[in-house]
Amino acid sequence: MLPRLLARSTPKHYLSSIRSLSAFRSPHPSCVSLTPTVRPRPFLTSLPQLKYVAPSIASPKYFSSNPNDDEPLYDPEDGGPSVPSTVTVPDEWPVVPIIAVNRHPVFPKFIKIIEVNDLKLIEIVRRKVKLNQPYAGIFVKKNDDNTDEIVNNIDELYPTGTFAQIVELQDLGTRVRMVLMAHRRIKLKQHIKEEPLEVSVKDSEDPLAVSSVENEPMEHKVDRAVRKAKGSDNGANRVLLGETENVKHNDFETTEEVKAITQELIKTIRDIISLNPLYRDSLQQMLQAGQRVVDNPVYLSDLGAALTGGETADLMAVIEEKDVPTRLMLSLKLLKKEYELSKLQQKIGKEVEEKVKATQRKYMLQEQLKIIKKELGMEKDDTETIIDKYMKRLEELQVPDAARTVIDEEITKLRFLDAHSSEFSVTRNYLDWLTIIPWGVASEENLDLKVARTVLDDDHYGLDDVKKRILEFIAVSQLKGSVQGKIICLAGPPGVGKTSIAKSIARALNRNFFRFSVGGLSDVAELKGHRRTYIGAMPGKAVQALKKTKSENPLILIDEIDKMGRGFQGDPSAALLEMLDPEQNNGYLDHYLDVPVDLSKVLFLCTANVLDTIPDPLRDRMEIIDISGYVAEEKLAIAEKYLIPQVEELTGLNKSHINLSAEGLNTLIKSYCRESGVRSLRKQIEKIYRKVAYKVVHDEEKGIEITEKNLSDFVGKPIFTSEKMYPETPAGVALGLAWTSMGGTTLYIETVGKKVKEAGTGGGLEFTGNLGDVMKESIKIAGTFARNFLEKKNESNTYFADHKFHLHVPEGATPKDGPSAGVTIVTALLSLAFDKPIKQDLAMTGELGLRGKVLPVGGIKEKVIAAKRAGVTTVILPADNRKDFDDLSDLIKSDVEVHFAENYDEVYKIAFSEE
Numbered sequence: 001m002l003p004r005l006l007a008r009s010t011p012k013h014y015l016s017s018i019r020s021l022s023a024f025r026s027p028h029p030s031c032v033s034l035t036p037t038v039r040p041r042p043f044l045t046s047l048p049q050l051k052y053v054a055p056s057i058a059s060p061k062y063f064s065s066n067p068n069d070d071e072p073l074y075d076p077e078d079g080g081p082s083v084p085s086t087v088t089v090p091d092e093w094p095v096v097p098i099i100a101v102n103r104h105p106v107f108p109k110f111i112k113i114i115e116v117n118d119l120k121l122i123e124i125v126r127r128k129v130k131l132n133q134p135y136a137g138i139f140v141k142k143n144d145d146n147t148d149e150i151v152n153n154i155d156e157l158y159p160t161g162t163f164a165q166i167v168e169l170q171d172l173g174t175r176v177r178m179v180l181m182a183h184r185r186i187k188l189k190q191h192i193k194e195e196p197l198e199v200s201v202k203d204s205e206d207p208l209a210v211s212s213v214e215n216e217p218m219e220h221k222v223d224r225a226v227r228k229a230k231g232s233d234n235g236a237n238r239v240l241l242g243e244t245e246n247v248k249h250n251d252f253e254t255t256e257e258v259k260a261i262t263q264e265l266i267k268t269i270r271d272i273i274s275l276n277p278l279y280r281d282s283l284q285q286m287l288q289a290g291q292r293v294v295d296n297p298v299y300l301s302d303l304g305a306a307l308t309g310g311e312t313a314d315l316m317a318v319i320e321e322k323d324v325p326t327r328l329m330l331s332l333k334l335l336k337k338e339y340e341l342s343k344l345q346q347k348i349g350k351e352v353e354e355k356v357k358a359t360q361r362k363y364m365l366q367e368q369l370k371i372i373k374k375e376l377g378m379e380k381d382d383t384e385t386i387i388d389k390y391m392k393r394l395e396e397l398q399v400p401d402a403a404r405t406v407i408d409e410e411i412t413k414l415r416f417l418d419a420h421s422s423e424f425s426v427t428r429n430y431l432d433w434l435t436i437i438p439w440g441v442a443s444e445e446n447l448d449l450k451v452a453r454t455v456l457d458d459d460h461y462g463l464d465d466v467k468k469r470i471l472e473f474i475a476v477s478q479l480k481g482s483v484q485g486k487i488i489c490l491a492g493p494p495g496v497g498k499t500s501i502a503k504s505i506a507r508a509l510n511r512n513f514f515r516f517s518v519g520g521l522s523d524v525a526e527l528k529g530h531r532r533t534y535i536g537a538m539p540g541k542a543v544q545a546l547k548k549t550k551s552e553n554p555l556i557l558i559d560e561i562d563k564m565g566r567g568f569q570g571d572p573s574a575a576l577l578e579m580l581d582p583e584q585n586n587g588y589l590d591h592y593l594d595v596p597v598d599l600s601k602v603l604f605l606c607t608a609n610v611l612d613t614i615p616d617p618l619r620d621r622m623e624i625i626d627i628s629g630y631v632a633e634e635k636l637a638i639a640e641k642y643l644i645p646q647v648e649e650l651t652g653l654n655k656s657h658i659n660l661s662a663e664g665l666n667t668l669i670k671s672y673c674r675e676s677g678v679r680s681l682r683k684q685i686e687k688i689y690r691k692v693a694y695k696v697v698h699d700e701e702k703g704i705e706i707t708e709k710n711l712s713d714f715v716g717k718p719i720f721t722s723e724k725m726y727p728e729t730p731a732g733v734a735l736g737l738a739w740t741s742m743g744g745t746t747l748y749i750e751t752v753g754k755k756v757k758e759a760g761t762g763g764g765l766e767f768t769g770n771l772g773d774v775m776k777e778s779i780k781i782a783g784t785f786a787r788n789f790l791e792k793k794n795e796s797n798t799y800f801a802d803h804k805f806h807l808h809v810p811e812g813a814t815p816k817d818g819p820s821a822g823v824t825i826v827t828a829l830l831s832l833a834f835d836k837p838i839k840q841d842l843a844m845t846g847e848l849g850l851r852g853k854v855l856p857v858g859g860i861k862e863k864v865i866a867a868k869r870a871g872v873t874t875v876i877l878p879a880d881n882r883k884d885f886d887d888l889s890d891l892i893k894s895d896v897e898v899h900f901a902e903n904y905d906e907v908y909k910i911a912f913s914e915e
Helices: 119-130 218-230 256-275 277-287 297-306 312-320 324-376 382-395 401-415 422-436 449-459 464-480 498-509 541-549 572-579 616-620 632-651 662-672 679-698 773-793 822-834 860-869 879-886 904-911
Strands: 061-064 095-101 111-116 135-140 160-171 176-192 241-246 486-491 513-517 555-559 603-608 623-626 658-660 704-706 733-740 743-755 765-768 803-808 842-844 874-878 897-901
Touching: 095 111, 095 119, 095 176, 111 119, 119 135, 119 160, 119 176, 135 176, 160 241, 160 312, 256 297, 256 324, 297 312, 297 324, 312 324, 382 401, 382 422, 401 422, 422 541, 449 464, 449 498, 464 486, 464 498, 464 623, 486 498, 498 513, 498 555, 498 603, 513 541, 572 616, 632 662, 632 679, 658 679, 662 679, 679 704, 733 822, 733 860, 743 822, 743 860, 765 773, 773 822, 773 904, 803 822, 822 842, 822 904, 842 904, 860 874, 860 879, 874 879, 874 904, 879 897, 897 904
Parallel strands: 061 160, 095 135, 486 603, 486 623, 513 555, 555 603, 658 704, 733 842, 765 803, 842 874, 874 897
Antiparallel strands: 095 241, 111 176, 135 160, 160 176, 176 241, 733 743, 743 803
C-alpha cells in the first residue's frame, strides 16, 4: 500500500505564479476583503497523488481565516509584494524551524501537509514566511508513541531529516496548515535558543503585520502562562529552531549492478501498481514530467521507499544512507516486502469478495424468486404460509375452547414477530405441537368379542386372566357405546409375555400402540414436559404418544414401572399420579403445552416384575393382574406353537432340515429352562437351530433329528439335574416353597442337633443361609412353638433340652426373606426331635403364628408350579389360600394332591402320617 506519510502531489494552482506575502490597502476600506482565493480542484483518486516538482519555486501564498482580516494584505496594482520574493531555493540555509513528525519521513521532491497547533511554533513560522524565509526542517521522532508537536531535546529526533519549503500557509486561527515540499537531506547539528520577540501590534485587526516590535502579542503571553501552569513550558529546552547542515550522498558510478537494481526496483514498482490500479494515474503523471527515472537513481531510491509503508527504522535507514547503491538496495527490499503484502492483501480481498458476492447473489436470487412467486400467486409470505398450514390443520380437528384461545393468541403473536428472531422459532414450535395433537380424533375401536378373542389366542398361549379382563373391557365399551380408558398393571416374572401381550391387546382393540420405558427414569420433565423457556424444550411422553399415534384413544404401554429412579430433577412416580388417575387425566396439564389435554380415553398398560417397589398411591390407581410363570406343559405348547415357527423364520430352516421331537423339548424344558418365562427357552432353541444351520451349510446334512439322547450335543450338559437335594428326605429336613421375581422355587430347611454337656442346658438355636430379618423372626417363632408342641405330644422327649440346634437354608449366596417358611421350619425341627423323616415328596408353605395358626401367603400359583417342576406330589397350603388355588387352571392343579391347613396340628398329621 502507499504510505500515509506521502504528501499528495502539488496541484498546479499551488505551483503557478505563487506570490509572496505582503500587505496592500484597499482604496475603499468599507469594501469586503479582497483576500485571494484558490479554486479547488477535485483529486483524481481518493488516495494521495505523487508528482515530481522542479526545484524553482516562487514565494508562498498566504490565506487567512481570521475574521478580523477585513482588509487586503496587498494591493495588486502596486506591482507586486513589497518584500522581494525568492526565485530559487538556497543551497545553504542552516537555521530552520524544526517540524517534528511521527513514523514516516518526507523524502526529497515530495510534499506533505502538516498542521501546527503550538502557538510559539506558529508565531515562528508566520514570522519566517513574512520575512520571505519560508523554510523548515522536517525530522522524525524516535518514539512513535510521542504525540507532542515540540520535543524537549534533539536526542528525541533522528538526526537526519529533510529541508522543506513552505509552499502554502493557511491560517486557521488557533492552528496553521502548511504545505511543505522537501528538497534535500539535512542533518540536525544543534538546538538554537531563540530570543524573546518584541512584537508590537500595528493594528488589532492585522495581528500578522510586522514592523518595529516592542511588545509580545497577548495570546503568546496567555499561551506561555498556560504552559507554565501545566509544567510543559521548559523555556529554552523546547526545540523550535535548529542549526543544520546539508547531507550529500557519496559519489557513485552507474555500474551494471546499479542499473540492474534500478531496473528491478522499477519492475517491482510496476508490479505493485498492477496489483493496485488506483495508483496508476498518479505514477503516469509523475513519469510524464519529462524526468527519466532510470537516469536518476537518487530520486528512484527515494521514490521506492516513499511508496512503501515500512517501519520507521527501515525508512530512516534509507534517509540516512549516503551510499546510493546501498540506498537502492534498501529501497528494493522495502518494495519487495510491500509487494508481498500487496499480494496477500489482494488474495484476502478476493476471497472476501467472492464470499460476499456468493452470499449477496444467493440472497438477491431468493428475494427475486419470492417476489416472482408472490406476483404469480404461487406462494405467499413465509409467515402467512406457516399460519395457513396451522389453520388447515385446525379445520379437521375439534379443538377445545381453552386450547383454541391459546392457539389464536399465539397465531396473532406470530404475525408481528420477525421471522429471524428466536421468539419466532419458539412460537412456531409451540404452535406446531398445539395443532398436531389429534384434538377430537379417535380410531374406530373393535367391539367384537369373537374377533378380539381370536386375535389374543393367536398371539399368546394361556394368560387367561389378561384375556378375560380385556374382553370385559370391550364388553363395557360396547354397552356404553363410547371409547373408554383404563389403567392396568401386568405383574409377573421376566419372559412371561407382559410386553408382547400389550401389542396383541392393541391389535385386538384396533388401537394405535405406543410404548416407552420408565426403567431408571429420574427426570420428571420426561413425563410432564419441559418449560418453553428452555432451549430444546419438548412435551412429555403422553403428549408425544398422542402426536405419534394420531388418535385420542391409543394404547400406551409404560414398561418397567417398578424400576423408576428418583433424582434431583424430581420424583417421576409422583408425576405419574396425575397421568394415571382416571379422575384427573381428563384435564392433564403438560408443562410445555400448558393447556388441558384429555387422557381419559387412553388405555394405559403398565408392566412390572415386583409390586413392592411401586409407591402405594401409584399402585392404588392401577388394576393389577398377576401373570405367573408357565408349567412344563404350557412351555411345551408355547414352544411348538409359537417359538419354533419364529425361530425357523429367523434362521431360514424348515422341517426338512430339522425335527425337534417332543421328548427333546421336554428334556430341554426340565433340564435347561426351569425359569418361569420362556425367554431362556427361546434362546436355547435358537442355539440348536444355529448349530443345525451350520451343519446344513457346511456338511450338507438334512433331516437332522433332535432327541433326548443327542440334545446335549447341541446345548451342552444339563444345567439342572433335579431340584431335590435328597432322593429320600432324612430326619430333620423339610421341603418348603418360595416365591421369587423369577417365579416359584423349592427351598430346603436343614437342621442338626448337638448334645450339650449338662442335661437341661440345651435349646440354643443357630441359623445360617443369608437370611433376612423377617425369616430370622420366623425361625425364633418356630423354635418356641416347636418346643411347646413337642412337650404336648411327648413330655418324656427332652431332645430340645439336651441339644443345641443349627438350622441352615441351602444356596447361601442367594438372599432369602419372608414369613412363608414358618410351618416348614417347625416340621424340620420336630422331625429332628422325633428322629423321624417326614412324608416323601411333600412340600409345604405357610406363615406360622406363635400359637400354631397357619396364616395365608402369596404366590400360590408360582409355588404350585415349582412343586410340580420338582416332582412333588403332595402340597400343604394355608386354608385361607384355597380361593387362590381354585383360580388356577386345571393343567396346573392336575397331578398334585393339595391339603389346606388352618393350624399346625393338621400339618403335623399330614407330614408324619404312616401312610
